[in-house]
Amino acid sequence: MQDPRATQKDAYALILEAIDSHIYKPGDRLVESELAERFGVSRTPIREALQRLETQSLLARDGRSLIVASLDHTQLAELYVVRGELEGLAARLAARHAAPEEIRVLRNMLEDDKRLVNDPQALSRANRRFHKQIHLASHNRFLVRQLDLVHRSMALLATTSLAAEGRGAKTLDEHAEIVAAIEAGDGDAAYRALRDHISEAFVTRLRLDAKAVEAAE
Template sequence: MTVFADVQPVRSLAGQAYARLREAIDAGELRPGMRLREEDLATRLEMSRTPLREAVRRLEAEGFFTRDSRTLVVMTLDHQAVSELYAMREVLEGTVAAFAARHASEGDVALMRDLHAIEAGLLTRPQELARHNERFHSALNGAAHNRYLLKALNALRDARALLGSSTLLDADRAGQAHAEHDAIVSAIEARDPIRAEAAARDHIRAAGRERLRRLMQAS
C-alpha cells in the first residue's frame, strides 16, 4: 500500500506536466525545432525531474518531441508530413461541410454566420483572428453532428500543433480565408452538400499551399 501511495502522486504530477507541455506546444510557446533541456522544463513547471521525464516520454511516443543526442527537440514536420496532413484535412473537413449542409440546425447555421461576421472585424488583428478561426472551425465541426468525424479531426488537431504559427498571420491569406469561410457557410445555408464540400476542400487546399510556401521559404 505504501508503494501504491508513493506512485500515485508521481503519476498525477506527470499528468499535470504532460497537460502543461501540450498547452505550451498548442500556444506556440514551445515551437517546432526548439531545443530544450529537461532541467529547464522542470524549472519552468516547478516540479521535480521524475514526473517531468514521464511526461516527456509520453510526448516522445506521441511524436511531439524527439531527441538529438541528449537534447530534447520539439518535432518539426517536413514537407511530406505537411502534405499528408493537409490531404487528410481536405478529406475530413470536406466531409464535415457536406454533413453540416445535411444535418446542421438553424441554430448551428446562425452561430457560423455570427462567427463569420465577427471574423470580419478581426482581419487586421492577426493573433485574435487565429484564435477566432479555431472557434469558427469548431462550430463547423459541431454542425456536422457526427462524433466519429470529430474524433478523427481531434487526432489531426494534435498534429497541427506542430505546424507553427497560423497562416492567418499573413494579411492576404486572412482575407482569402474570410471569403472561403463565407462560401462554406453560404453552401450550408443553402443545404447544398456538394457545394459545401467543394468549398471546404478549396479552403483547406489554399491553406495547405500557403503552409508549404512558408516551409519552402524557411528551408
C-alpha cells in the same frame, strides 16, 4: 487528495497548449525540470506527458533530449491531404446535421472575426475555433476525435499561413462560403468549399516556406 490522473492530464494539456501557442517551437528542447517549474507541476506527470507527446509524434528524440518535432515537406503534404478530406467530410455532415443554433454560432463567428483580419495570430486562434465548431456540428464523435489529432499536428507548424499578405481577408470569404453551403444543407457544396479552403491554405504555406528558404540563402 488530488487525482494523479487529473494532474497528468493537466501537464499534457499545458505542454500541448505551449506548443500550440508557439511558446515552444519546432526544434526547441523540452526539459522536465524546466517544465515542472514553469507549470508548477511535479516531474512525474511532466515525464508521463512528454512520453505521451512523443508517442503522438509531437516530440522527437535528439540524442538523449526531447525536442518539439518538425514537419518536412512530405509530412506537410500528407498532413494537408488528410486534413482536407476529414475537414470536407465534417462540412458535409454539418450540412446534414447542424442545428439552427450551431449555424447561428458559425454566422456570429464570421461577423466577430472581421475585426481580426489584420491580426494574424488572433485570427489564427479564431480560425481554430471556427473549424472546431464545424467539427462539432458534424455530430460524429469519431470524426471529431480524428480531427483533434490532425489539429494537434498542425501545432508543429512554426508560423500561420494567415500571416501572408491578403490571406486573412480571403480566409474570411472562404469561411462565409462554407457556412452558406452548410446553412443551405448542401453537403456536396460544403465539402468542396472546405476542401478548397484547405487547399488554398496549403498553397499559401508552401509559398511562405519557399520565401523563407530564399531569404536564408
